[in-house]
Amino acid sequence: MFKQICTLACILSIVGCSTGRQNSTSHAAIIENYISIAQASYEDSLISARVLEDTIDAFLEEPNLTTLSYARNAWLAARVPYQQTEAFRFGNPVVDEWEGRVNSWPLDEGLIDYTAAFYGEESDNNYFYTANIIANELLDIGGISVDAAQITPQLLAETLHQIDGVESNVATGYHAIEFLLWGQDLNGTNPGAGDRPATDYSLSECSNRNCDRRRDYLKAVTSLLVSDLDEMVYNWQPGGAAYVDLMQKGPEGGLATILTGMGSLAYGELAGERIRLGLLLNDPEEEHDCFSDNTHNSHYYDALGIQNVYMGSYERINGEVVRGASLASLMAQEAPHLAAQMLARIESTELAMEVLLSEAARGNTFDVLIASNNLDGEEVVSRVVDALMEETRTIEDIIRELNLQNVSISGSDSLGGL
């Protein structure tokens, strides 16, 4: 199911193709194509979220292991285009401000539903840590009273999400749905993902109680994801907020935005917060997709998203390819040496990420790799960090070569002196 992986040969053919047309790749054309890729990527995210919604409806219609596995597969498939859109997040404030609604993590799952005993019944820093919305129609904790009799998208989005100002009170988005489909991963840094029974959603043989409210929650949170993605698709159409924002930056500003997004995702976010911090803490909770053990894919498709915007090419979920003027072709004209170096960096990152995929296929998912004293795992994960770091260095060189101003790569200020 997770293929559509662009090999090096394919990358080269794309470059060959665009440089073949030659003659000054204009900044405007690169930005235009970048927007086309954004539109297609968010549309694909929306389409696959709608499929997820249909599959969840079918699961709720008849909750059993098979329909649950369909729903889980639909969630995994929905992550493929979405993770690729993360390259659009940094540098585009419209996306960055919206993103917390759909992709917040980590989450204190006790806010949403029952949790295993080891999770700790007496909460912690977070009054809503074990609020368990699904089990409680009326929440009255820490002085805040919440009427949760009807679980609606509005209740989740406007009242419960990040309630009490605690960021891990995540009530919405992919990871809330992930928790509802998989349940807690109780395996720590050992192999295995969450294993929620399908009967948690059964009205006739309900397990873990409150199945009606759990069904309501799953429906509400999924429909919210669809409407949030719908909003972002609209934002990238001509006249939409993200589109207008980007166009106002002008040709140089637009290129600066593209490279800001690439560098910030690769370095501060992916290499730093999502990967190296997990390695430092050996903490399975630092796994991005921790309930489903899908973190390897989540990282892989993040890196692919960076590649997409650089190569100016995106393979859609239906196999069609969106392709046009790219930074890669511009660099091939302006600085062939740097262009070749960037291709090598992209390839190294992809190879390092592929090792994550193959390790996961052998049962060594990301949470297993970052376990303390797993030296082999540490090596595999460190290679990914190193590759992303090298890639970001070359992105910086490209920014210098193009003499772009106002680029600020998240997690790095080394461009400050430009």
Added chain:
Amino acid sequence: MKLRLFIIFFSCCFVNASIAQVNPFAISEAGLDFVTGQALFEKTWVSAPSSTKASDGLGPLYNARSCAQCHFEAGRGTLADGLNFRINSDFLGQQIQSSAISGLPAEAQVDISYSSIVEKLPDSTEVVLKIPRYFFTNVQTESGKAGIGQTEIEQAEIIEFSPRFAPALFGVGLLETIPLTELLAKEDPEDLNDDGISGKAGSGRYGWKADVINLEEQTGQALSLDLGISSELFPNPFGDCTQLQHYCLSRPNGASRQDQNLEIGPPAFASLLFFIRNIPLPIVNVDNIYSAGKVVFENIGCQSCHQSGYMQGTVNPYSDLLLHDMGDALADTSDDELSHEWRTPPLWGLSAYQQIDEQYYLHDGRATSLLEAILWHGGEAERSKQAFKALSTTEREDLINFLQSI
């Protein structure tokens, strides 16, 4: 994605981009150390046991859930998040923790009320100085030690205490690099030069009482007292719970074998310390420093304590890092012999706050403007304050402008 809680929460009040911490390192191992250290600085700790094995260990008693809660963007605190009270109590320990993990009573709640006095300057400018009074409610007492169920919550008065406001952390690593000899050269405990100022060295260069030797100790102490997180130097997982607080000691803790029985293991602590040590100062354009105000600053003797020019003029914190008697009005109510003494706070980085509406200065955040802060000076600083009050309107404004530009 990791949302930065405090950016969301306080974005209304803190919009000054110049405070945002920028990574001083190029893309490198060191750069990533800074990124991960910053993530730890902003990390919200949770109580043990939780699903987040490596992130638990908060409390049992605590004042904050993260470093960034009180040092937002590595800057200073607010009255709601960032004002702590040191005490010396067999039962409550060294500090009042106003929060506790679920099922456990916090040690006390603090209410602040203000009375005010008006200072009138020669040009008839009136400055309102607010005098804080602290009321501690729901104070836990020893009679409640039997257990959570039987805990008796009483009104009890805490009379001896010392307020401590969370300072900005810009440039703290540079303070560590100043050779001790340069600092001690400024010392004059017997006031032999007869300038009314008798700076004396504390036992260290950090903390409002200059009692913390280095950043490693400062960071470990803050983790222990403020968050209840144990580290190598402060290995007690129960933080500031005393032996008499049995209900507190009976709680599970977050020490895990993988972290050498500490709640933050040595590698993560090192990363956090690396970030703190390298928090850069806000960028100040030398051309924009108000030189006229600097002349006034020196003329009225501010620089006697707010010293700069260490290490051949490369380190300019505007502090001698020494203790000075600041007068009765600022003294704390502890029974400590240092109750009147405060370490000169560095003034560098003041420029970062000038776009922000809410200002807090001094050891308890009582001053809401630089003007108020100056007028609170007393004791060894009395002469300089009187000189300040005698300044012309222009000179006074020049001085304030200078402070706002550094």
